[in-house]
Every structure is written in structure tokens, then in C-alpha cells.
Amino acid sequence: MPKKIRIKDIARLAGVSAGTVDRVLHNRGNVSTKARQAVEAVLEKVDYKPNIHVSALSLKRTYKIVITTPVVSPGEYWESIHHGFRYAKEAYSNLKLTIEVLTYNQYDIFSCREMFRQIAEMEMDALIIGPTFHNETYTLCEKMDERNIPYIFVDSNNDGTHPLAFFSSDHYMCGTLMAKLITSLIPVDSKIGILHAVRVGNQSANSTILRKRGFMDYISKQEAAYQVLRIPFSVEEPKNNESYLSRFFSVHHDIPGVVVMNSRGNYVANYLHSNQIHDVKMVCLDLTTPNVEALKKGRIDFLIGQEPEYQGFRAMKTMLEHLIFNKPVKRENYVQLDILTRENIGFYKRFNNIML
Amino acid sequence: MPKKIRIKDIARLAGVSAGTVDRVLHNRGNVSTKARQAVEAVLEKVDYKPNIHVSALSLKRTYKIVITTPVVSPGEYWESIHHGFRYAKEAYSNLKLTIEVLTYNQYDIFSCREMFRQIAEMEMDALIIGPTFHNETYTLCEKMDERNIPYIFVDSNNDGTHPLAFFSSDHYMCGTLMAKLITSLIPVDSKIGILHAVRVGNQSANSTILRKRGFMDYISKQEAAYQVLRIPFSVEEPKNNESYLSRFFSVHHDIPGVVVMNSRGNYVANYLHSNQIHDVKMVCLDLTTPNVEALKKGRIDFLIGQEPEYQGFRAMKTMLEHLIFNKPVKRENYVQLDILTRENIGFYKRFNNIML
DNA sequence: CCTATTTTTGTGTACGTACACAAAAATACA
DNA sequence: TGTATTTTTGTGTACGTACACAAAAATAGG
The missing domain is CATH 3.40.50.2300 (Response regulator)
Structure with missing residues (x-):
């Protein structure tokens, strides 16, 4: 069993200090070409996996994530997706997160248009979208692309946009x-x-x-x-x-x-x-x-x-791990289509145990 | 949003040191009645949830877990359960774990009997059992009860035994x-x-x-x-x-x-x-x-x-969290009965994403 | 009442990472 | 060449928990 490699080990192997390795890993700049190459050479060789729990522990800055979906009603589909968001937030409760939820009326295109117009201008690190109207969503995403803010879809994808990922059923x-x-x-x-x-x-x-x-x-x-x-x-x-x-x-x-x-x-x-x-x-x-x-x-x-809880959970989790730990992202994510009958519904876990 | 409560906070509230709180939390003894009561009183009031990632980080001792199941063949049911075990082990890779896997021939009662006889005497902190033969399993469990070693079943429960938990379909x-x-x-x-x-x-x-x-x-x-x-x-x-x-x-x-x-x-x-x-x-x-x-x-x-990967994953996870973090355990765990057709099999995740 | 022993308590360090800050090296400019 | 400035690098601390060890308090025994 190969011992876990740490930042300190990489530093030693590359002949630099831990601080330099950290700067390379996070693209913080202020690193000489020579040092960067030395570190990158070591990173090529070893399989470094940061301990994300410790990362979270050490993290100082606060991230702001905006969520926009249709209005949430008790016991319905979108509530389950929001359960997933909340669950992910709890799972990462050692992170400093600000989450703002903004819902629109999915039966009123003007409500959506107005809400998206506001969102397009807001300060944020990332956006999660539950889309309904194609054009309104497209316009919002264009703006996000321009501002270089990553976004993820839940429930459906939206053609012509460039999301970091989407979680949807087929x-x-x-x-x-x-x-x-x-x-x-x-x-x-x-x-x-x-x-x-x-x-x-x-x-x-x-x-x-x-x-x-x-x-x-x-x-x-x-x-x-x-x-x-x-x-x-x-x-x-x-x-x-x-x-x-x-x-x-x-x-x-x-x-x-x-x-x-x-x-x-x-x-x-x-x-x-x-x-x-x-x-x-x-x-x-x-x-x-x-x-x-x-x-x-x-x-x-x-x-x-359609695993709505899972969709929400994964969307949030994927976004956080992308933002904070720079984890590679799989773009297309189709969720399970679960077949439920009165016989097996009782065992369906939704949320109680599944994650983390 | 209520701020996260830490050991240090409990110590302050109870008027003792962090060391004493630690001793109470882990039942390490050497605590005066007065101090224990003070700490317990505080614990009643506040909702203390240890940060298990940090716990794992700080952990010094090594835990040994023995697994016994029928022989594992590629592409079959028991292999999936073992995937679950391994996945859980990776998820807790910052823990110091020794895992010993001992399989028996599920079509040969004597193979099982002999293997279980050996296991009954082995040094270990915990045992995970995939049972086949009722009486052999019962005998092994009796011995474990005597030695005060916790065990968890996967795939089936075994009547008359006292497992910490079981993960099985109905x-x-x-x-x-x-x-x-x-x-x-x-x-x-x-x-x-x-x-x-x-x-x-x-x-x-x-x-x-x-x-x-x-x-x-x-x-x-x-x-x-x-x-x-x-x-x-x-x-x-x-x-x-x-x-x-x-x-x-x-x-x-x-x-x-x-x-x-x-x-x-x-x-x-x-x-x-x-x-x-x-x-x-x-x-x-x-x-x-x-x-x-x-x-x-x-x-x-x-x-x-029957979610075999999940069974294995949860069995291992539950055992670890019980042993190490003293987390309360739900005894009866019936897994989902997933209905698959050629239409939805492609979305069935098994393992790729589900956990962690 | 004093010393020896045991029990109880508090302090300090390690774990791996992020990041602030200080130190050192490189560069610019006179 | 010497000083000022910028760039690069290294060091130290915080995060929350486990646990070793030292210090303090309580108890025992004479």
C-alpha cells in the first residue's frame, strides 16, 4: 500500500517549499518558471489527491452560490431538488457558504424574465439553474459566460448554453x-x-x-x-x-x-x-x-x-468541488429512472442514508 | 445560523479543559463525577457534532476489520458487495485500517465451518459477515458476543444473533x-x-x-x-x-x-x-x-x-463510524429493490457516483 | 501532618491544507 | 556598484480533534 502523498512530500521532491507547491496547485501566480516546472514534473509522476476535508478546514474565504428554480411547493418535485441542495450544504458545513435562493413562477414567463434579469447582474461565485423557459435561460447563460461565472443545470439541460454540468433524467x-x-x-x-x-x-x-x-x-x-x-x-x-x-x-x-x-x-x-x-x-x-x-x-x-434529491445534491456538490478544490467535472449526468410499485416504494431511500 | 460548537466551547461552558471533554466523549475514564456531570449537562443542551474528518485526521490507532463472505467471482453478486467494502475503505483512506478478507465456499458447509472456527479466535476490532449457513453463523456470532466484538451482516440477517446492524433486502x-x-x-x-x-x-x-x-x-x-x-x-x-x-x-x-x-x-x-x-x-x-x-x-x-454495492459500502461505513466515532447505529436496514429494464439499466449508477 | 501514590486535570503537539506575512532573491535604476 | 523596488520563496499559524505527557489535586498510609 503506497503511502499517501502530501504537499510537503511534493515540495521535498521538487526541491521547493510547501508554499510554492500550494501556489502552483492553486494557480496563485508569483512562481518562477523554473519552480513551476519542477513542481509540475513531480505532479506528473505522483498521484496527489488533496484531502478535501482538511482543505475545507483550512479554507478562509466565503463562497456565494445563487440558486434559481421554479417556486417550491411542499411535497412536490422541486422541493425534493431543494432538499438535495440543502443536504449538500450540510455535508460541507465546514465550508463558508452563502447561498441565495431565488424562485420564479414557472407558469409566468414574465416572472422568469424579470428574475433572470436581476440574477444576471448579481455578485456571485456560481449559479445553479432549474430551467423552464428556453430563451430566458439562454439569455441568462450568455451573460454568465461573459462574466465567466460557472453554472450548472438541474432537471433539464438547455440547448446552446455552456454549463459546467447538468443533472437531468433522459x-x-x-x-x-x-x-x-x-x-x-x-x-x-x-x-x-x-x-x-x-x-x-x-x-x-x-x-x-x-x-x-x-x-x-x-x-x-x-x-x-x-x-x-x-x-x-x-x-x-x-x-x-x-x-x-x-x-x-x-x-x-x-x-x-x-x-x-x-x-x-x-x-x-x-x-x-x-x-x-x-x-x-x-x-x-x-x-x-x-x-x-x-x-x-x-x-x-x-x-x-427521477432522483430529484440526488440531482440537487450532486449539482451543489459538483459546483463546490469545482470552485474550491478544482476537481474535474463530468458534464453530462443522466440520473436513474427508478421504477416504483407499491411493493418496493417502502425501501426507496430518497435521502435518509444515501449520501456521505 | 448557529455557529458550530466545538470541544473547546463545551469545555468553556462546563468550566473544564478540552482534555476532560474529550475523556467524557470517548469514555476514557479518569474523570471525576463532578466534571463528568458538568460536561454531560452541557452536552444535553448543545448539539455537538464532531467533525469526523478532523477526527480521522487526528486518529492514531489502527483498527482491524475482518470480512467473511462466500467466495467472490468476477461479475457476480458478491463481487459487488466487496466493491462496496473497498469503496468505503477508500472513502476513509485517512483512517489507519487493516482489513482482512476471508472467504468460504458457500456450497460446502465444512469449508464454512472451518473458516468460521478460525475467525472466532482471531484478533480484531470488528467483523462483517455475509452469512450462508445458519448454524455455523450462529456459532460464530455467539463467540463474538462473548468476546464483545461487534459484527454486521450483509445480504441477509441471521435469526437469534445480535448484530450491530444488518444490510439486506427484504x-x-x-x-x-x-x-x-x-x-x-x-x-x-x-x-x-x-x-x-x-x-x-x-x-x-x-x-x-x-x-x-x-x-x-x-x-x-x-x-x-x-x-x-x-x-x-x-x-x-x-x-x-x-x-x-x-x-x-x-x-x-x-x-x-x-x-x-x-x-x-x-x-x-x-x-x-x-x-x-x-x-x-x-x-x-x-x-x-x-x-x-x-x-x-x-x-x-x-x-x-438489491444494491449490493450499497450494502457493502454501508456495512463498512456503519462499522467504522461506530467503532471510531461512536456514531449511533440503525439496526435494521433494508435496501432498495430496484426494477431494471433494458430502458433504464443504462442509467443505473451502481457505484460511479453514488457515495461520497 | 508529611510523604507516597493514585486520580484527575490541563497543556501541547500532530494531522494536512490554506493563506498571511516575512525573508530572500532577482531586477530596475541611478 | 549601491539602493530601491519587485518578484519569488519560505515560514508560521489556524482549523478541530485525538492523545501523550506533565502538572495539579485528591487520597492513602504512616
């Missing part, structure tokens, strides 16, 4: 998986109800669209001729949903399976239950509190999880 | 889940082939038996009348398996689904493929390399994962 594959699951539950050639709300004002290839594409591509590749029927639904304006659903299910009273591609599956599941419409198999998205309840009660058959 | 629920999945794939009232090898010499309620029970209980609760057929198979003596399988499938050529409750699902999947028997849905266990391949090729429909 939305297309998510749709494919949902198709696979619903078709395994229902007879061949039958109808499938599909509910996906496209957000007004969002011109981008957003996650729901990608999911739908993955879904339809899978269906069309099957030998069986499924009939996919769109169920009207609006997350923004819930008042009409009851009537949308009742109209749909009175026409298609024989529909054997429904897929919901946003996190409101519980709404449909509970509608069906309270209207005594049984035997409709359901595949839904996200472990929101009401969805999990519906799953446990057997009103939803499969629920897909 | 095997009964695993069987239930497999039943749920296979019945969702095949027509009602059809036949199901089930393959589960009971190990010779293992009288205990072992994991396979529990899985079978969970499976059968689920099936018998269904309205549909499935017919469950046992497929003969021997992991220990593979030479007859080919003929077992050919006999079974020639009789039951119309069987629509097969469940394999040990990790050899790929064997059946590939048999079916090479004998042009298609349209047999398969639900199998464990992400061994050959199983994952069969899943990706579409020869297996659902694969259940």
Missing part, C-alpha cells in the same frame, strides 16, 4: 420506459390515454415534449396497434380539469391504461377512484407526496422517479 | 415483487415457471425460501388461477441443468413466463434463446454481468437489483 427514455410499462400492463391493440400538459410560452424542446416523443416512438415500433388518445389537462388552470376528465372517460369508458407525463398523476388516479372507474392501469411520474399515496393505495401501478 | 417482498412483475407480463390464469435452488446443508430460512414464500403468497391472493411449476436446477452441480431445462420446456412448451430467484437467470434466458423458444417473459434477480447482458439483449424483461 426525458426521451423516460417516455419510452413509460410506454414499455403501460403496454406490459394492458392487452395488445388497446387504447391508451396520455396526459401531458404543454406549457404556454415555452417554445423549447421541453421535458414533456421529449417524453411524449419517446413514448410515441416506442408505441409505433410495436407490432400491436395501440391507439393513443390525448387527455386534455391544464396544470396552470386546474378549474376545467374535472370536466375534461369526465368528458374523456365517458366517451372512452373502456380505456384500460393511462399514462401521465407530468407529476399530477394522482389527480387522475383519484378521479377514477372516486368515480368508481376501476381496472384502469396507470403509469405516472415523480414521487410527489400525493403520487406516492396513490401508489400505495393501488390507484397507480407504476411510478417513475 | 427477501419476502422481493418474491412478492417478482410475482407482481411476472403476472403483469403474462395472460391471467397461465402457467409460471419458477426456478429456485435450495442449497444442500442449509436448514435455515434462507433468502431463496423467503423469496419463494413471498412469491407464492402473492400468487395465491390473486383472483386469477396461475399455475406455478418448479423448474429443477442446481447451482452447485451445473452439469445436469441443460437436461433439466430441455425436459421442462419440452413438456411445457407453451409456458408464457419464468421467474428465477437466484442470480442464474441468464442461464435460462440464453437457453431459451439458443433453442428458439421465444415469447417467454422472464423476471430475474441480481445485476450480474451476464444477467445485465441478457437484459440488454431483451432476453430478460425485468431484473431486480
Whole structure:
């Protein structure tokens, strides 16, 4: 077992002092070419891994990180992502961190535009973005690129930008998986109800669209001729949903399976239950509190999880380790698509134990 | 934000020196009743969380941990558990650890008995056990209890013993889940082939038996009348398996689904493929390399994962934090039952990112 | 009451890194 | 060449904990 190499060891091997090694490691400048080369030569040879816990302990300066995401509601998807942020912050509680959370209304493009305009001018060391509107996000990122401030996406990537990294599920594959699951539950050639709300004002290839594409591509590749029927639904304006659903299910009273591609599956599941419409198999998205309840009660058959806590945790962790320890970063990070049933939901850890 | 409380702070509040606080925290003795009470009173009030990274840094003594599990083969279940052990060891690489791995032949009770006899007498600070044979494990644990050496199980618990903790899947629920999945794939009232090898010499309620029970209980609760057929198979003596399988499938050529409750699902999947028997849905266990391949090729429909890397990681981590930092331990730890398909297997992280 | 012994308590150092500051070397300029 | 200035380098301290060791207090024994 090779002994751990320390800064002091590198200094000795390079014939310089520890201070010089430190300056080279952190690009602090004020190092002669000769000394730099000597240190770099040693670094080439040895496998130096700084003890990040000690680094954190010795760190003096304060880092400021800004987070912007859609508004957070209890028990919902974005709350889980924020849990991840907080958990990472605790894991690095010996660092001196200032974290500012700024949320926008994901159903109001003007709210987002105004918030992003402010953020673009703020003092900060790094930015974490939960994007919704493509153009607004793009504009913000352009500004960040200009100012040389690193940013990381959670939930989705945003085309044309240059993030340090993103943590997201593969939305297309998510749709494919949902198709696979619903078709395994229902007879061949039958109808499938599909509910996906496209957000007004969002011109981008957003996650729901990608999911739908993955879904339809899978269906069309099957030998069986499924009939996919769109169920009207609006997350923004819930008042009409009851009537949308009742109209749909009175026409298609024989529909054997429904897929919901946003996190409101519980709404449909509970509608069906309270209207005594049984035997409709359901595949839904996200472990929101009401969805999990519906799953446990057997009103939803499969629920897909996108590791939101993990996304938040990793985004924050990656950013901190980049900023402070200069750790190399993997840019593309697709998270697991967890398949949950009432049988295995109880063991799903989310957060209690997983990290650190 | 409340400032972090340190040993020094506790000392000041209790009117003693840092050394005394240290002695109380670590039960090192040589503390007057008065001083102890003063310190304990302060500890009641404040939320002291030692900085375990610094603790590790300051630690002088070496800890020895013994691991015993079945023999490890490349790409198989137990190798993943050992990956977890190693990963945890790396995560705590600033600790002074001596780890001794002693494996036994899980198909030879005498090999196990002899190995455990030796282990019972060895010098060590802690033991991690991957149990197979109930009585042999029980005897070893009795000895450990006597010697006051803590032990943790991975993969299964062992009745009647007193482990510090165990990390295992809920095997009964695993069987239930497999039943749920296979019945969702095949027509009602059809036949199901089930393959589960009971190990010779293992009288205990072992994991396979529990899985079978969970499976059968689920099936018998269904309205549909499935017919469950046992497929003969021997992991220990593979030479007859080919003929077992050919006999079974020639009789039951119309069987629509097969469940394999040990990790050899790929064997059946590939048999079916090479004998042009298609349209047999398969639900199998464990992400061994050959199983994952069969899943990706579409020869297996659902694969259940039991987080073996996580089991190993957590077992080691829990033991270290107990031994060294005196961290409170949760005894019962059931791991996730991950449902994998060819669609989501690619995102399954196992180890690359998860921990630390 | 004094000394010897034991118990209790406090102090100091190491661990590996960041960074401030002082010291030394190199360079500029007269 | 000598002094001033800048660049480069080395040293020392802090961070929070474990633990060795020395100092102080309490107790025992005569």
C-alpha cells in the first residue's frame, strides 16, 4: 500500500517549499518558471489527491452560490431538488457558504424574465439553474459566460448554453420506459390515454415534449396497434380539469391504461377512484407526496422517479468541488429512472442514508 | 445560523479543559463525577457534532476489520458487495485500517465451518459477515458476543444473533415483487415457471425460501388461477441443468413466463434463446454481468437489483463510524429493490457516483 | 501532618491544507 | 556598484480533534 502523498512530500521532491507547491496547485501566480516546472514534473509522476476535508478546514474565504428554480411547493418535485441542495450544504458545513435562493413562477414567463434579469447582474461565485423557459435561460447563460461565472443545470439541460454540468433524467427514455410499462400492463391493440400538459410560452424542446416523443416512438415500433388518445389537462388552470376528465372517460369508458407525463398523476388516479372507474392501469411520474399515496393505495401501478434529491445534491456538490478544490467535472449526468410499485416504494431511500 | 460548537466551547461552558471533554466523549475514564456531570449537562443542551474528518485526521490507532463472505467471482453478486467494502475503505483512506478478507465456499458447509472456527479466535476490532449457513453463523456470532466484538451482516440477517446492524433486502417482498412483475407480463390464469435452488446443508430460512414464500403468497391472493411449476436446477452441480431445462420446456412448451430467484437467470434466458423458444417473459434477480447482458439483449424483461454495492459500502461505513466515532447505529436496514429494464439499466449508477 | 501514590486535570503537539506575512532573491535604476 | 523596488520563496499559524505527557489535586498510609 503506497503511502499517501502530501504537499510537503511534493515540495521535498521538487526541491521547493510547501508554499510554492500550494501556489502552483492553486494557480496563485508569483512562481518562477523554473519552480513551476519542477513542481509540475513531480505532479506528473505522483498521484496527489488533496484531502478535501482538511482543505475545507483550512479554507478562509466565503463562497456565494445563487440558486434559481421554479417556486417550491411542499411535497412536490422541486422541493425534493431543494432538499438535495440543502443536504449538500450540510455535508460541507465546514465550508463558508452563502447561498441565495431565488424562485420564479414557472407558469409566468414574465416572472422568469424579470428574475433572470436581476440574477444576471448579481455578485456571485456560481449559479445553479432549474430551467423552464428556453430563451430566458439562454439569455441568462450568455451573460454568465461573459462574466465567466460557472453554472450548472438541474432537471433539464438547455440547448446552446455552456454549463459546467447538468443533472437531468433522459426525458426521451423516460417516455419510452413509460410506454414499455403501460403496454406490459394492458392487452395488445388497446387504447391508451396520455396526459401531458404543454406549457404556454415555452417554445423549447421541453421535458414533456421529449417524453411524449419517446413514448410515441416506442408505441409505433410495436407490432400491436395501440391507439393513443390525448387527455386534455391544464396544470396552470386546474378549474376545467374535472370536466375534461369526465368528458374523456365517458366517451372512452373502456380505456384500460393511462399514462401521465407530468407529476399530477394522482389527480387522475383519484378521479377514477372516486368515480368508481376501476381496472384502469396507470403509469405516472415523480414521487410527489400525493403520487406516492396513490401508489400505495393501488390507484397507480407504476411510478417513475427521477432522483430529484440526488440531482440537487450532486449539482451543489459538483459546483463546490469545482470552485474550491478544482476537481474535474463530468458534464453530462443522466440520473436513474427508478421504477416504483407499491411493493418496493417502502425501501426507496430518497435521502435518509444515501449520501456521505 | 448557529455557529458550530466545538470541544473547546463545551469545555468553556462546563468550566473544564478540552482534555476532560474529550475523556467524557470517548469514555476514557479518569474523570471525576463532578466534571463528568458538568460536561454531560452541557452536552444535553448543545448539539455537538464532531467533525469526523478532523477526527480521522487526528486518529492514531489502527483498527482491524475482518470480512467473511462466500467466495467472490468476477461479475457476480458478491463481487459487488466487496466493491462496496473497498469503496468505503477508500472513502476513509485517512483512517489507519487493516482489513482482512476471508472467504468460504458457500456450497460446502465444512469449508464454512472451518473458516468460521478460525475467525472466532482471531484478533480484531470488528467483523462483517455475509452469512450462508445458519448454524455455523450462529456459532460464530455467539463467540463474538462473548468476546464483545461487534459484527454486521450483509445480504441477509441471521435469526437469534445480535448484530450491530444488518444490510439486506427484504427477501419476502422481493418474491412478492417478482410475482407482481411476472403476472403483469403474462395472460391471467397461465402457467409460471419458477426456478429456485435450495442449497444442500442449509436448514435455515434462507433468502431463496423467503423469496419463494413471498412469491407464492402473492400468487395465491390473486383472483386469477396461475399455475406455478418448479423448474429443477442446481447451482452447485451445473452439469445436469441443460437436461433439466430441455425436459421442462419440452413438456411445457407453451409456458408464457419464468421467474428465477437466484442470480442464474441468464442461464435460462440464453437457453431459451439458443433453442428458439421465444415469447417467454422472464423476471430475474441480481445485476450480474451476464444477467445485465441478457437484459440488454431483451432476453430478460425485468431484473431486480438489491444494491449490493450499497450494502457493502454501508456495512463498512456503519462499522467504522461506530467503532471510531461512536456514531449511533440503525439496526435494521433494508435496501432498495430496484426494477431494471433494458430502458433504464443504462442509467443505473451502481457505484460511479453514488457515495461520497 | 508529611510523604507516597493514585486520580484527575490541563497543556501541547500532530494531522494536512490554506493563506498571511516575512525573508530572500532577482531586477530596475541611478 | 549601491539602493530601491519587485518578484519569488519560505515560514508560521489556524482549523478541530485525538492523545501523550506533565502538572495539579485528591487520597492513602504512616
